[in-house]
Amino acid sequence: xxxxxxxxxxxxxxxxxxxxLIGLLTGYALFLFLTIIVPLVLILLRSTxxxxxxxxxxxxxQAYFSSTSLVNSLGHSLFVSTITTVIVLALAFCYAYALCxxxxxxxxxxxxxxxxxxxxxxxxxxVALIYWFGNQGVLKSLLMGESVYGxxxxxxxxxxxxxxxxxxxxxxxxxxxxxxxxEAAACLKASPLRTFLTVTxxxxxxxxxxxGIFVFIRVLTDFGIPKVIGGNYNVLxxxxxxxxVGQQNFEMGAVVSIMLLIPALIAFVIDRFIAGGxxxxxxxxxxxxxxxxxxxxxxxxxxxxxxxxxxxxxxIIMGQMAALFRxxxxxxxxxxxxxxxxxxxxxxxxxxxxxxFAFFVATWGTLVTFxxxxxxxxxxxxxxARAVLHAVAxxxxxxxxxxxxxxxxxxxxxxxNPLGVLYGTITLLVINTVSHYYTVTHLTARTALKQLDQEFxxxxxxxxxxxxxxxxxxxxxxxSPAILDIWVYLFLNAMTTVSxxxxxxxxxxxxxxxxxxxxxxxGRLASAAAMGTLIVxxxxxxxxxxxxxxxxxxxRTGQWRRRADD
Amino acid sequence: MAAYLAVRNARKTFGSFVAxxxxxxxxxxxxxxxxxxxxxxxxxxxxxxxxxxxxxxxxNIRQAQRDITRLAPSQRDFGILFQSYAxxxxxxxxxxxxxxxxxxxxxxxxxxxxxxxxxxxVGLGGQEAKYPAQLxxxxxxxxxxxxxxxxxxxxxxxxxxxxxxxxxxRAHLRRELRAVHRQIGLTTIMVxxxxxxxxxxxxxxxxxxxxxxxxIGQPDTIYHQPATPFVADFISAMNLFEATxxxxxxxxxxxxxxxxxxxxxLPQGKMLIxxxxxxxxxxxxxxxxxxxxxxxxxxxxxxxxxxxxxxxTTMGNADVRIDLASATLTQIPALDDxxxxxxxxDKILHYGVTP
Numbered sequence: 001x002x003x004x005x006x007x008x009x010x011x012x013x014x015x016x017x018x019x020x021l022i023g024l025l026t027g028y029a030l031f032l033f034l035t036i037i038v039p040l041v042l043i044l045l046r047s048t049x050x051x052x053x054x055x056x057x058x059x060x061x062q063a064y065f066s067s068t069s070l071v072n073s074l075g076h077s078l079f080v081s082t083i084t085t086v087i088v089l090a091l092a093f094c095y096a097y098a099l100c101x102x103x104x105x106x107x108x109x110x111x112x113x114x115x116x117x118x119x120x121x122x123x124x125x126x127v128a129l130i131y132w133f134g135n136q137g138v139l140k141s142l143l144m145g146e147s148v149y150g151x152x153x154x155x156x157x158x159x160x161x162x163x164x165x166x167x168x169x170x171x172x173x174x175x176x177x178x179x180x181x182x183e184a185a186a187c188l189k190a191s192p193l194r195t196f197l198t199v200t201x202x203x204x205x206x207x208x209x210x211x212g213i214f215v216f217i218r219v220l221t222d223f224g225i226p227k228v229i230g231g232n233y234n235v236l237x238x239x240x241x242x243x244x245v246g247q248q249n250f251e252m253g254a255v256v257s258i259m260l261l262i263p264a265l266i267a268f269v270i271d272r273f274i275a276g277g278x279x280x281x282x283x284x285x286x287x288x289x290x291x292x293x294x295x296x297x298x299x300x301x302x303x304x305x306x307x308x309x310x311x312x313x314x315x316i317i318m319g320q321m322a323a324l325f326r327x328x329x330x331x332x333x334x335x336x337x338x339x340x341x342x343x344x345x346x347x348x349x350x351x352x353x354x355x356x357f358a359f360f361v362a363t364w365g366t367l368v369t370f371x372x373x374x375x376x377x378x379x380x381x382x383x384x385a386r387a388v389l390h391a392v393a394x395x396x397x398x399x400x401x402x403x404x405x406x407x408x409x410x411x412x413x414x415x416x417n418p419l420g421v422l423y424g425t426i427t428l429l430v431i432n433t434v435s436h437y438y439t440v441t442h443l444t445a446r447t448a449l450k451q452l453d454q455e456f457x458x459x460x461x462x463x464x465x466x467x468x469x470x471x472x473x474x475x476x477x478x479x480s481p482a483i484l485d486i487w488v489y490l491f492l493n494a495m496t497t498v499s500x501x502x503x504x505x506x507x508x509x510x511x512x513x514x515x516x517x518x519x520x521x522x523g524r525l526a527s528a529a530a531m532g533t534l535i536v537x538x539x540x541x542x543x544x545x546x547x548x549x550x551x552x553x554x555x556r557t558g559q560w561r562r563r564a565d566d
Numbered sequence: 567m568a569a570y571l572a573v574r575n576a577r578k579t580f581g582s583f584v585a586x587x588x589x590x591x592x593x594x595x596x597x598x599x600x601x602x603x604x605x606x607x608x609x610x611x612x613x614x615x616x617x618x619x620x621x622x623x624x625x626n627i628r629q630a631q632r633d634i635t636r637l638a639p640s641q642r643d644f645g646i647l648f649q650s651y652a653x654x655x656x657x658x659x660x661x662x663x664x665x666x667x668x669x670x671x672x673x674x675x676x677x678x679x680x681x682x683x684x685x686x687x688v689g690l691g692g693q694e695a696k697y698p699a700q701l702x703x704x705x706x707x708x709x710x711x712x713x714x715x716x717x718x719x720x721x722x723x724x725x726x727x728x729x730x731x732x733x734x735x736r737a738h739l740r741r742e743l744r745a746v747h748r749q750i751g752l753t754t755i756m757v758x759x760x761x762x763x764x765x766x767x768x769x770x771x772x773x774x775x776x777x778x779x780x781x782i783g784q785p786d787t788i789y790h791q792p793a794t795p796f797v798a799d800f801i802s803a804m805n806l807f808e809a810t811x812x813x814x815x816x817x818x819x820x821x822x823x824x825x826x827x828x829x830x831x832l833p834q835g836k837m838l839i840x841x842x843x844x845x846x847x848x849x850x851x852x853x854x855x856x857x858x859x860x861x862x863x864x865x866x867x868x869x870x871x872x873x874x875x876x877x878x879t880t881m882g883n884a885d886v887r888i889d890l891a892s893a894t895l896t897q898i899p900a901l902d903d904x905x906x907x908x909x910x911x912d913k914i915l916h917y918g919v920t921p
Contacts, residue, residue, distance in 0.1 A: 017640060381638070455652035458619050461639035462646045463666030463717060477656045560656050560697035 017467050021379055025389070028372045032392045035435040039407025040399065043261075046410055047254035060255045070239060070252075074259055077235040080151050081220040084158045088215045089208065091159070092166035095308055098301035099167075100174035101200070103293040105302060113309035114167045119539040120316060121496035122161035123516045124532030126228040127525055128318040129157050136329050149231025157229050158219045160315055163308075165218070166211050173207025179289040206274060213271040217264050221400030223499040224513070228520050228528075236260040237499065240402050244503060250410070257403040268398035323530035338530040343522065345507075346515045351534050354512035357426055357433075358494035358538075365434040365441060365490040370483055373445035374471060378457050390446075397439035401499030408432050409503045424506020436500040437493055441486045448482030449475070480553055488546045495535050568631060570595040570753055571616070571721065576625035578611055585611040586622070587777030596751045598744075600764035603774035604800065609757045610725060612774070616755065617723055618642050630720060644721040645714030649729050651706045653698040659685075659709050660694040666717040684712040687746060704735040711743070715752065724756035728763060740766060761801050765789060773797045795838050795917045804840040807882040809916070811837065817916070821880035825856045825911045838917040843874065843889040845913040848905060855908040861886060863903045868892075875899060877907070 050056045064070050098104050099111055117125070132139050133148035133156075146152055181203070185195045223237040230238060236256055244253040322328065326335045341347050376390045396404070408431075412423040422428040452475065460470040476483070498513045505514055512531050519528040554561065569592035578586040585608045593599050601609035614620040616627060618639035626635040634642050645666075653662050663684055667677045685691050688708040698706050707727060714722060727743075728736045744767055747754055758764055764771045765785045772782040773796075781793040792798035795806055809819040815828035817839055824839070826832070849858055861877035864885050873892055876885040888907060899905070 018638060453648075453650055453652045455648045455650060456654065458617065458639060459646060459648070459652045459713075460665070462617065462642075462644055462714070462719070462723075463669055464640055465665060465669035466640075469669065474654045474656060557656065560699055 018381065021375070021381060021467065024371070024375055025382060025385055028375055029385070029389060031368070031372075032389065035431060036392060036395050036399075036404075036438070039404055039411050040395075042410040042414070043254045043257050043403060043407045046251055047258050049251060051251065060251050064252065064255045064259070069234065070256065073234040073236050073239045073256075076151070076233060077220055077237070077260070078263065080154045080158065080226075080235065081216050083151075084155050084162065084219045085212050085216045087155070087159050088162050088166045089212050091308065092163055092170050092211065093208070094301070094304055095163075095167050096170035096174050098305050099171055101289070101291050102298055102301050103291045104298045104305065110305045110309060111171075113305075113312065114164055116164075117160060117312045117316065118164045118168075119492070119543060120319060120536050121224070121513060121516070121532060122157060122222065123224040123228055123496070123498065123513065123520075124319045124529060124536065125160045125315055126153070126157040126225045127322060127516075127520065127529045127532060128315045129153055129160075130229060130525060131318050131322045131328060131529075132314070138329070147231065149229060150233040153229035153231070154226050154233065154235070157225045158222065160312060161222075161225065162215045162218050163312070166215055169211040169214060170204065170207055173204045173211075176203070178203075182289060209274055210271050213267045217267050217398075220267075221260060221264055221402070221499070223402050223502070224517065227498075227517055237400070237402055240406065241502065244406060244409075250406075253406055254410075257400075257406055260400050261398075261403050264400055265398045272394070319529060319536070320533055322526060323533050325526065328526065338526040339534075341515070341519075341527055341531065343519060343524060343527065345510065346519060346527075346531075350510050350515040350531065351512045351538075353426070353509060354495055354535070355538060357429055357509075357511055358491045360426065360430045361433045361494035362487045362491035364430060365437065366483060366487045368434060369438065369441040369486055370445045370476075370479070373442050373449055374475060376442075377446055377449045378475075379467065393442045394439050396435055396437070399436075401436050401497065402502070404436050405432060405500045405503045412504075423504070424509060426509045428504055429501045429509055429511070432500050432504055433494050433497055434490070436497070437490060441490060444482060444486055444489070445479075448479045452478060477557070480557070481550060484546065484550060484553070488542060491542055492539050495539055568628070569593055570597075570630060571755075572628045573612070573616070574626050574628075576612065576615060576627070577623045578608075578615060578620060579623060584777045586615070586625075588625070589777070589779055590625075591772060591779065591782070593753065593755065595753055598747050598754045598756070598767060598769045600768035600771045601755065601757045601774055602759070602761060602764040602771050602800075603780075604759060606776075607774040608777040609759075609774045613723055613725055613755060613757045616721075617644055617646055643719055644723050645717065645719040646723040647707070647710050647714050647725065647727045649726040651698070651703075651710045651730075653706055653710055653713070655698050657697075658694065659690065659696050659698070659701070662698070662709055663712045663716050665713060670717060680716060681712075684716055687749070688712045689742070702735075703731050704739055707731065707739060708742075711746070715746075715750070720753065722752050722754040724754065726757055726759070729758075729760070736763075743767060765801075773800060775800075792840075792915070795840065798840050798915065798917070802842045803887065804842050804915075805846075805884075805886050806838050806840045806917075807884070808919075809837055809839045810835060815911075817914075819881045822859055824909070824914060826914045826916065827912050829916075832916060833918045836919045838919060840915045840917065841909045841913050843887040844872075846886065846888040846907045846909050848888075848890065849908050851906050853906060853908060857908045857911065857914075858906050859886075859908065860904065860906055863899050863901055863905060865901070866899055873899065875905075877905065 047060055048055055048057060050059070095110075095114060099107055099114070104110070129148060130153070131137060133143055133153070134140070137148065140148075143152065148156070181199050182195065185199050190198065221237060223241065226233070226235045226238050227241070234242075236259055240253050240256045240260065243249045243256060323338050324334045324336070325331070326333045326337070341350075372389075372393070376386050376393070379386075408428065411417065412420050412428065414420070422431075456470060456474060457467070460467070496513050498517055501511065502514060502517070505511060512535050515531050516528045519525075519531065571593040573589055573591040576586045576589040577584075587608070589608070589612060601612055603609045611620055615622050618634070618637055618641075622635060626633060628634065629643065654665065657665070660681055663681045664677045667680060672680070681694070685694060688711055690705060690708055690712070693701065693705065698709065701709065711727075724743075728739055731739065740763060756764075756767065765788075768785055770783060771785055771788050773780045773788060775796050781788060781797045788797065788801055792801055792804065798804035799806060807819050809817040809824070811832050811834055812818050812823065814832060816823060816825050817832075817837070818824075819839060826839070849855055859879055859881065861879040863875055864878045865876040867874045871892055872889045873895065875888040875890065877888055878885055886907075
């Protein structure tokens, strides 16, 4: 069954190293199999069964397509995802362009402003938008009679939520620009427009496409925002929740999951396909671009970035104020009452649970990711098995959190499964979250490992040093910044994740982000916002610690990280 | 007695590309041997197979009477030096050199003594506490050399160790490598595409092409008696022309008749004849030499100590390359000058043409 069976016997000589390697690879294969493959297979199976577990073929799918409301949701999902993608790409491109390619003043400040919203969960942004534009909102009139509860709200919140990521991705693409190309274009007397069309755009073409796909998948598969601000406008993600939690119709939940999985999978495959065909755009000889001042352009971009920053700032501030106003909009005196969380099933324990949960996700996730990425990337033996494992590691990227979570639910509830005892425990939430974010962390670790000299392992083998010794003495110290990045990435995401864990939490393992959803459901928006701000502050503290520790590492290791001056 | 390292019928393919096409080779203990050839000739694959970094599809390798064909790299006995140095950047020079000794669980004092000895050997005394990034390329490669030989391996493998260095450092390190080899007498295999490097360093050179060994022998033999047109072209940049025998000691080459040394082995019918650029001599138009050839200077390269002429003749389509020592020239050649040159009969080599 497991992939380990396909491990080829390349080196007949067996020593401690090779047994350790085979053991670890097998364990890793088992981990991927249980945490990713099995849940997905269970979803597929369940979607072809009736309530008694009999095989009914595609009957559930027929039922799905004969239900107008369910089919509408599919259209809704694709509609809001597409609109958001277009808006975000346009906004992010201009912002990233301003940051990377103009001499606009205050660029570091605007970079910070672009990143600041990253620390705010999408849920809290949705709550803040309700305060601005909702039925009691101050700016309700701006919507000209339209309701914020619906596609407008979803698109607005999703835009705010994905914009920082998009700006980050596009900036990365634009940073990789070769000044020599621009100089060549100028020397050949190309007009600014022609330079833009022939040099600027092509160099960020792949960045634009992959950013677009990233935004599309994020919005398509998101659950929190449509849940909070979607009103009666159903999308696939909220449908799964309603089928499973509201109607206990697991079979239909599985069908909707598949309907959500398919477009996500297609988008993912397109992205991989394009990424595969991408050549090396930048070589070691490239000269970084130094933007030249141009008064008119710089001023225009300055105003644009100011507007975007004010917009996101207004949402951030409203998120905090929503938690402090005594009774919006009638009594605007400030209070901390909303932080008492006096509601059934919600307490400060949700927040402490979240901290513990995020700590375990980050720590275990980093350990598993880095060791497994090393196994896939570095040893010389078993190339076939390593390639298969790498391919499986890419799967979670395409699987929406809700779908994976539902698969886990089926898995632990399967009769006779000894792992059923995990249901409702923090452990299960940790495993689910680690595998949900697995692809990004795996790729981060792999990129860091790829920068290491490919010959380290060969040299170590010739010196008869065991693999683990080189791993601990050389690989880990060199990759320590990347390891830290992975830890922080997992911690921050674990603090805000909802979709992965909403089917799996128990009485003692409810999390802060889940509490936000539940309090919003109960109409207690202010308390929801209060819980949301706790997540924000925890994230800010972790982020600041990250900066501090990174500096410490760089300072302590700067002596050998500095490159020789040729 | 059997050779220290014996490779038999080694075959290795990558997809449809044949990297090693049935290679057999014996290397004696203490020998310095170079695998020389253009990129893609299989020289690096052969070295990596000896190291265990690639596994042969067919054939076997024995080192010190032990079959190592299927052993993992860590179970073999060798030290290796890469073009990229592959020094551990987070470890000091001392810790890099001591890396293999630590793995052997040697005592601290033994390690310190061995590292001190090696640091002196490669001329890096006083640099032990530095990190690789603080050293020059040449110094880094010396650390890598010290690290490779620290555990006293039976075999030293060098994978284009000098290619990443600039010309001056390269020449210097080349001499040092030779000195170290003379001093410790370690069996050494070096892969290189630089013929000068191979000629100066090696006791024997194996010239490789398309997964096969074209010729193996001492540098002198390889240079003066290349066994195949490929070796002649690669090692000596030899002038090669199609010819047919007209007698036991003469050939016709294009519109030119040339005398060669009387040779019973001179093949009948089509063959290739060749002579080295430095074996052609400028002669006067009234020369009585039987091999005087007239030509027009189509181009020339001034290489400082020598001047290389490209001369159009009636021998064939390709220009004849002629190397002249600048010091012997009374006047600098000009384009389109008509000149006469000759090649001594004993300097003309011939090769059969495989149909």
